[in-house]
Amino acid sequence: xxxxxxxxxxxxxxxxxxxxxxxxxxxxxxxxxxxxxxxxxxxxxxxxxxxxxxxxxxxxxxxxxxxxxxxxxxxxxxxxxxxxxxxxxxxxxxxxxxxxxxxxxxxxxxxxxxxxxxxxxxxxxxxxxxxxxxxxxxxxxxxxxxxxxxxxxxxxxxxxxxxxxxxxxxxxxxxxxxxxxxxxxxxxxxxxxxxxxxxxxxxxxxxxxxxxxxxxxxxxxxxxxxxxxxxxxxxxxxxxxxxxxxxxxxxxxxxxxxxxxxxxxxxxxxxxxxxxxxxxxxxxxxxxxxxxxxxxxxxxxxxxxxxxxxxxxxxxxxxxxxxxxxxxxxxxxxxxxxxxxxxxxxxxxxxxxxxxxxxxxxxxxxxxxxxxxxxxxxxxxxxxxxxxxxxxxxxxxxxxxxxxxxxxxxxxxxxxxxxxxxxxxxxxxxxxxxxxxxxxxxxxxxxxxxxxxxxxxxxxxxxxxxxxxxxxxxxxxxxxxxxxxxxxxxxxxxxxxxxxxxxxxxxxxxxxxxxxxxxxxxxxxxxxxxxxxxxxxxxxxxxxxxxxxxxxxxxxxxxxxxxxxxxxxxxxxxxxxxxxxxxxxxxxxxxxxxxxxxxxxxxxxxxxxxxxxxxxxxxxxxxxxxxxxxxxxxxxxxxxxxxxxxxxxxxxxxxxxxxxxxxxxxxxxxxxxxxxxxxxxxxxxxxxxxxxxxxxxxxxxxxxxxxxxxxxxxxxxxxxxxxxxxxxxxxxxxxxxxxxxxxxxxxxxxxxxxxxxxxxxxxxxxxxxxxxxxxxxxxxxxxxxxxxxxxxxxxxxxxxxxxxxxxxxxxxxxxxxxxxxxxxxxxxxxxxxxxxxxxxxxxxxxxxxxxxxxxxxxxxxxxxxxxxxxxxxxxxxxxxxxxx
Numbered sequence: 001x002x003x004x005x006x007x008x009x010x011x012x013x014x015x016x017x018x019x020x021x022x023x024x025x026x027x028x029x030x031x032x033x034x035x036x037x038x039x040x041x042x043x044x045x046x047x048x049x050x051x052x053x054x055x056x057x058x059x060x061x062x063x064x065x066x067x068x069x070x071x072x073x074x075x076x077x078x079x080x081x082x083x084x085x086x087x088x089x090x091x092x093x094x095x096x097x098x099x100x101x102x103x104x105x106x107x108x109x110x111x112x113x114x115x116x117x118x119x120x121x122x123x124x125x126x127x128x129x130x131x132x133x134x135x136x137x138x139x140x141x142x143x144x145x146x147x148x149x150x151x152x153x154x155x156x157x158x159x160x161x162x163x164x165x166x167x168x169x170x171x172x173x174x175x176x177x178x179x180x181x182x183x184x185x186x187x188x189x190x191x192x193x194x195x196x197x198x199x200x201x202x203x204x205x206x207x208x209x210x211x212x213x214x215x216x217x218x219x220x221x222x223x224x225x226x227x228x229x230x231x232x233x234x235x236x237x238x239x240x241x242x243x244x245x246x247x248x249x250x251x252x253x254x255x256x257x258x259x260x261x262x263x264x265x266x267x268x269x270x271x272x273x274x275x276x277x278x279x280x281x282x283x284x285x286x287x288x289x290x291x292x293x294x295x296x297x298x299x300x301x302x303x304x305x306x307x308x309x310x311x312x313x314x315x316x317x318x319x320x321x322x323x324x325x326x327x328x329x330x331x332x333x334x335x336x337x338x339x340x341x342x343x344x345x346x347x348x349x350x351x352x353x354x355x356x357x358x359x360x361x362x363x364x365x366x367x368x369x370x371x372x373x374x375x376x377x378x379x380x381x382x383x384x385x386x387x388x389x390x391x392x393x394x395x396x397x398x399x400x401x402x403x404x405x406x407x408x409x410x411x412x413x414x415x416x417x418x419x420x421x422x423x424x425x426x427x428x429x430x431x432x433x434x435x436x437x438x439x440x441x442x443x444x445x446x447x448x449x450x451x452x453x454x455x456x457x458x459x460x461x462x463x464x465x466x467x468x469x470x471x472x473x474x475x476x477x478x479x480x481x482x483x484x485x486x487x488x489x490x491x492x493x494x495x496x497x498x499x500x501x502x503x504x505x506x507x508x509x510x511x512x513x514x515x516x517x518x519x520x521x522x523x524x525x526x527x528x529x530x531x532x533x534x535x536x537x538x539x540x541x542x543x544x545x546x547x548x549x550x551x552x553x554x555x556x557x558x559x560x561x562x563x564x565x566x567x568x569x570x571x572x573x574x575x576x577x578x579x580x581x582x583x584x585x586x587x588x589x590x591x592x593x594x595x596x597x598x599x600x601x602x603x604x605x606x607x608x609x610x611x612x613x614x615x616x617x618x619x620x621x622x623x624x625x626x627x628x629x630x631x632x633x634x635x636x637x638x639x640x641x642x643x644x645x646x647x648x649x650x651x652x653x654x655x656x657x658x659x660x661x662x663x664x665x666x667x668x669x670x671x672x673x674x675x676x677x678x679x680x681x682x683x684x685x686x687x688x689x690x691x692x693x694x695x696x697x698x699x700x701x702x703x704x705x706x707x708x709x710x711x712x713x714x715x716x717x718x719x720x721x722x723x724x725x726x727x728x729x730x731x732x733x734x735x736x737x738x739x740x741x742x743x744x745x746x747x748x749x750x751x752x753x754x755x756x757x758x759x760x761x762x763x764x765x766x767x768x769x770x771x772x773x774x775x776x777x778x779x780x781x782x783x784x785x786x787x788x789x790x791x792x793x794x795x796x797x798x799x800x801x802x803x804x805x806x807x808x809x810x811x812x813x814x815x816x817x818x819x820x821x822x823x824x825x826x827x828x829x830x831x832x833x834x835x836x837x838x839x840x841x842x843x844x845x846x847x848x849x850x851x852x853x854x855x856x857x858x859x860x861x862x863x864x865x866x867x868x869x870x871x872x873x874x875x876x877x878x879x880x881x882x883x884x
Contacts, residue, residue, distance in 0.1 A: 195874070218318050249274050257270060387410070543560075543561045577631075626657065791813075814847060
């Protein structure tokens, strides 16, 4: 049974660890030395804190009129508080966390993702996560923390990230744990779709113990996901290149006429023809081919395509943290992940050359025979990934200065085998030599189809990172202390990629060294509480800069600044400007070249869906991107509406040389990158190269808003640590994103692509102009309910003609979760079996809503069926969770 006690003091330091970590203490002293010198130079007195974790001390002095009496008032900042005095834009208390129905901290971060989304930088940035106000070595440190171990969560603006040595394009989430907790947790989860198939199952177990600064967390998790086929949803994929079929099609070797005599019989020039239906061993004539002249067979086997791959994943994770010296704490983390993925990529296929002198050829020249061979298993793509992570993290205090040092090592190996077709060399020899009984037009014996063409890719990535942080006050101004954060970081990345495509071996390697020094300064200008420019309320300025030395790219820089104005305690107006240069990731440069056949793609040029072979991988010619951002916000915490917060933010982003992939074949994109799209002799799209490229310019303006409201239900009774079930709580969170501008200019001289008005660089239309999410939940007496509704506006992609354009509907979804903590239901409170036992039922996409796509003629092209865009639709999940 878990136990909580917020009043138990931290465990004493472990003396046995001190000799092994003396070097780390030296590093911390070295990092803090400049800060200490600056503090001495400013003649600022340093008073060692006597509180646990060296909490910051704020001293206010007053002197009586006669000067004979001095009164000092000291207030201790909580040890789990973030650096600086920023106010959170949202707080989530323990009882509200319980009403989310989540299992771990990772689940909670997913649930609150709309509130932690930043409109700055590359969209979709994940937040910076702190644990008890301190940096962590990686997400593995917090992912598996049970929700019962979390006392509260605070969300801060991007400016707080600067104080911790991170760029100002990520919001900050501070997870604050209870002081004492112990539990062994077991969980089983299963889900299925109401349309059938797509089953998913998870088994997990963990041990967690918190005791002051000591933290132990061991966890294991296994997940298996079933394969879902096109045939399970009644989807018929388009024929690959319009030539492969079960019966077979023939074309000339040069794309011209098959045979002048066939042209005369058909009364037209015949460049392709379907194979006639004949008895096995029957010799075809030219007359037999006239029925299918220029009318090749089309066939698709929906059971040979995966909508959702079959996957297996095993994750092992361990964390140990403790206080190793009086003012130094440390954490160690190691994790391992193994995952497999397997998908079907269409029927096994191949091309045979039919010699003009063959018994089975009525043609006067050699021809090509395209066939699918359905009597053997479909083409498969398999991927195996093994990842290891090790992290170490140290936090300490020197006087009023704080320091942090982290180190991490990550190594990931991925092997991908993609079957692209059949190796028909043996069959070709039999056909060329006229082997008796080998009929290329009838069912070919499986013994001729055993060998396959395989595109292999192997990537090994290794990253080592060491970073430090020193933060504290430099000197005092009338309005407050001028503080700084200095964060040096060193990263070494090795990427090795090997690919074998069409028998050709390619090797790529990159070794990247990145050294970064980031400096942040916070300068108080006005402070009404200290009677400094009181008419302004509270006004703070921020300046920050970073310089990075990146191998192969040279010196890259970042400079930024801003102000936060608080005219009254319940209103804040943050403003910031940032200019930075960003190098592309090592993976974008050297990922192995992988060919994936039979990928459904809509060709906006011809207005039809086709199956193409995609080429993915890296591009060593990528250039660094230059980004300029302006952000203006408003944060309201009205005193007349307790528990309510509103955060509104406007972002203007200009990005030169952005890196992006181009999977969609529109006329504008093909004009800008003609070498990325290959068409056959009939003008049908055949190969699409989706490796990343640099565009010329991206411009984006948006504003986003978050409104949160949370209130307790009834009074919270006194008790051990403020037990979660006490009183209950309800909450509402409303988030919205409104995109005002989103354009991409691919090349100089070309018109920008307006992603909000018919332009696209993706597969499902442009960007939704408006997105809204509304969450609500309630928890009381052991019963909880959570509702999440999402809506996004319609999009479109305009082609050269209205008929070839695609129009995508808006989308509204509703997710519902109901759960019961059996041990907190009044009738079962005294039952041992019910204690810490949770049963949960969830329904995702309650109304089975999907995006509807139509072209200008009102037809849904292949590859855009609702079930293709969202294979699962409505899913129902059930889980049980027990802690002891």
